[in-house]
Amino acid sequence: MAALTREATEALIAEVLEVYPEKAKKDRAKHLMINDKTLESSKKCITSNRKSLPGVMTMRGCAYAGSKGVVWGPIKDIISISHGPIGCGQYARAGRRNYYVGTTGVDAFCELNFTSDFQEKDIVFGGDKKLAKLIEEIEQLFPLNKGISVQSECPIGLIGDDIEAVSKKAAAAIGKPVVPVRCEGFRGVSQSLGHHIANDSVRDWILSNRDGQAFETTPYDVAILGDYNIGGDAWASRILLEQMGLRVVAQWSGDGTLAEMENTPKVKLNLLHCYRSMNYISRHMEEKYGIPWLEYNFFGPTKIAESLRKIASFFDDKIKEGAERVIAQHKEMMDAVIAKYRPRLEGKKVMLYVGGLRPRHVVGAYEDLGMEVVGTGYEFAHNDDYDRTIKDMGDATLIYDDVTGYEFEEFVKACKPDLIGSGIKEKYVFHKMGVPFRQLHSWDYSGPYHGVDGFAIFARDMDMTLNNPCWSKLTPPWVKKDEVAEKKAA
């Protein structure tokens, strides 16, 4: 049961698009669709991974954000240098809450900002010498680092610095991998290309480092790919896999290490959580090492059970029994969570607008709580993501790609969701409109939300936000005073 009928949704889209100039209207119309579950492919209905229109508010990031912030940043024992001016690294420093075990500044480096701090002279004369010196200094000050990655910011590509040559020389000098990553922010239309570039650099510089070396394997080795341990997510996922009898060899890349990544080619199965950011390396490992990969979803008990069974189907009866045992073991706790929160959340409507996997993955968790997702969208998805989304979403629900600030606000005004899940850039707009809001990028400084432990926190947080008494006390600045008075009188 959708919030609006198909016709009403169509009318809404037409109405929202009305304000754009002709050309922009035509372009934006391609990025909005009304879900139809019978469709096999999203191709005819929605266009994605295209350049954002000039003049609209987009929520997208850049290739550097995708590479340094998402893929490389969380690897705890690799120092990622933000090579270029200082701002890119400094304003993104430790913002993603990728938790890790380790002593920051000694053997773990995620929360520190390493930058070459480009000045005018570096732009004019090139920054290669500075980079070489920087790597030398890092090696002296932080000898426990296991490797270094050089994350290019825009100017590096513009002035044509040869970071590959510097990296090669430095790697030979310090005897550790030094990985040049060409993730200049201007590449591509969103952070999505940054993920791809980062995956390719891992493939070229890291993955095959330990080929041919002895490694004690078991038949139950798996790797978690695309889990960035936001608020401890990867730990909540890992514990389930270990309970069912699997051995998690590597975490990519939340709380992950270089050694784990180098040992990944020896696993039996790659478990892929964020399809968008790590499918590239999974595909490569499938071809080169013959490791199958599997997408899974650890949001909410229904999807967890489904995923555990799917994962177990790749292994023998021992693991299959393990999966059933894990599901049974947590059933009571899950039922208790649902019994507690479902009555408080039943029938509430949610609108989502997030990044790579959550617009479709969290739908199951909301449904477990009796809530309904009436609209969803991705910042930087490609059409294969939308193919996967169509099946998870209800009929006649709204799907928006790279939604603009204006469109999102209008959709919210029309659909009147009880809760919005999106990022920090949208948060305060909707707070001021008096709509309950949760950040679904960083879990609003809470988490984990993955796994069974995470579901309890997820349910609590949703209840805490939605049923907070403050929302009715807010008056948006654009609602006139007399209207409020009228409302009160009524």
Next chain:
Amino acid sequence: MANIMIRQNAAGGLVFYLPKRDLEADIQSIEFDTPEKWGGELKLENGGSYYVDPIPKPARLPISVRAKRLGAAED
């Protein structure tokens, strides 16, 4: 010419993947599918078609090959 990857999906069908453009599509038909000759024209479910020089059937999928675009079905 573009590098593409051909893999097998869970249902046993072939899937076409073009890394450069992140384009993934099921392969509807493959011109040659015998042990000694494999490849030729690939027809995709999105309406596109590509040509792969025939090779002996690979022992294991996925495989990366060079392909030529025949039909412009992309958006």
